[in-house]
Amino acid sequence: MKLNEAKKKFINSWGALGTHWGINRTMAQIHALLLVSPDPLSQDDIMEQLSISRGNVNMNVRDLVSWGLVERKIISGERKEHFVxxxxxxxxxxxxxxxxKKRELDPMLKLLTQLEILDEDKKNKDVKQFKEMIGEIQQLGNQADKILETLIKAESNWLGSHLLKLIK
Amino acid sequence: MKLNEAKKKFINSWGALGTHWGINRTMAQIHALLLVSPDPLSQDDIMEQLSISRGNVNMNVRDLVSWGLVERKIISGERKEHFVxxxxxxxxxxxxxxxxKKRELDPMLKLLTQLEILDEDKKNKDVKQFKEMIGEIQQLGNQADKILETLIKAESNWLGSHLLKLIK
DNA sequence: ATATATTTTCAATTATTTTTGAAAATTTAG
DNA sequence: CTAAATTTTCAAAAATAATTGAAAATATAT
Known part of the structure; x- marks a missing residue:
């Protein structure tokens, strides 16, 4: 397989995968393209390589920056902004x-807390089962929250060397 | 807050959340509805409670069954199928x-294995960086795979009591 | 076997999301 | 300051995804 073919395949499947994760195809593709590009790319480079419009590149690159996955890079001598x-x-x-976690898990946990405040007959079967369900989801959510929090703080090599052994 | 209000809020936000996760709103809503319903519901019940069409209910319930989240239940005396x-x-x-994992991670890891087979000048900067990138993603993917595999096999209470302590 | 109830399918419609491209805003150079 | 380059915005168009509803298929009762 040739390099360009491999890159294209990677970019396309990364994009396809993105759509299953609530991320739009183009954003995922741009991210993939930047991941396999050793040097920073300008908006025009991205437009050309992915055959997409200027506005589209601009919006999605901006999104990637807000996700903290991509950053603007000034290249001395160059007028255009570049991205890595x-x-x-x-x-x-x-x-x-x-x-x-910040955009989805946190708000959901907040909502569940609000739903807890149910002032109705506690002997009612429906009320009881509802509260139970919410309670269980909350518990799981809180556990997930703690684990993710720890994971975010962990060192890159820590996961492989320790967790995997411990978990077995 | 009244029970029905709480249920509605839960169903709606669960649905909204689903859209951020590549799951369609209705499927997530039906799942939420069934989660907070003590008794099995028929297609007609779901249609009525969520104000959606028969076809829509049928397809999404079928999907939920294929995900292993919902099952068909025969209620003696009743002609209609019910779902829990x-x-x-x-x-x-x-x-x-x-x-x-099965639908997304596994295929991605398979693809990455294919991309490894790159027969080009290994001193080429681009080729080198591409291989490195793919290799790293693969490594992380494999770690995630193992962890998820272990998690799936773990007991429900195991997570809270052991993993959390170990990971800290 | 026939009629009736129920489930499934799927083409057409509707809704949602994404993309475009040109105008407006901003930045940089001279 | 003015002109040229670059970036940003956003209404309209295109693409994609979800939903409907009625017809076809299937299952059940008499």
Missing amino acids: ADKDIWKVATQIIKER | ADKDIWKVATQIIKER
Whole structure:
């Protein structure tokens, strides 16, 4: 297989995968492209390589920056802004976990707390089962929260060397 | 807050959350509805409670069954099929992990293995960096795979009592 | 076997999300 | 300051995904 073919395959399947994770195809593709590009790319480079419009590149790159996955890079002499992806995959993973936790898990846990305040007949079968269900989800959510928090703080090599042995 | 209000809130936010996870709103809503319903519901019950069409219910319930989150229940005397969600949240979580691993992580790892076979000048900067990147993703993917595998096999209470202490 | 109830399918419709591209805003150079 | 380059915005268009609803298929009762 040739390099360019491999890159294309990688970019495309990364994009396809993104759609299963609530991330839009283009954002995932741009991220993939930057991951396999040794040097920073300009908006025009990205437009050309992925055949997408300027506005699309702009919006999605901006999103990637807000996710902390990509950063702007000034190249001396160049007028255009350039972008690089953080190439440390462990950081990429923890960054994604951190953001999704903040954007999704935290609000859900907050909501569940609100739902707890149910002032109705506690002997009612439906009320009882509802409270139980919410309680269980909350418990699991809190556990997940703690684990993710710890994971985010952990060292990149820690996971492989310690956790895996302990968990077995 | 009244029970029905709480249920509605739960169902709606569960649905909204689903869209961030590549799951369609309705499927997530049906799942939420079944989670907070003590008794099995028929297609008509679901149609009525969520104001959605028969076809929609049918397809999404079928999907939930294929995910192993919901099962068909025959109620003696009743002609219509009824559906219940597995109420054990730990099982729900591991079931979702299991399915997503199978549907997404496994194929991605397979793809990465194929991309490894790159027959080009190994001194080429681009080739080198590409291989490195793929290698790192693969490593992380394999670690995640092992951890998820262990998690799926773990007992529901094991996570809280052991993993959390060890990981700290 | 026939009629009736129930479930499934799927083409057409509707809703949602993504993408484009050109205008507006901003930045940099001279 | 003015002009050129670059970035950003956003309404409209296109693409994608979800939903409907009625017809077809299947199952059950008499």
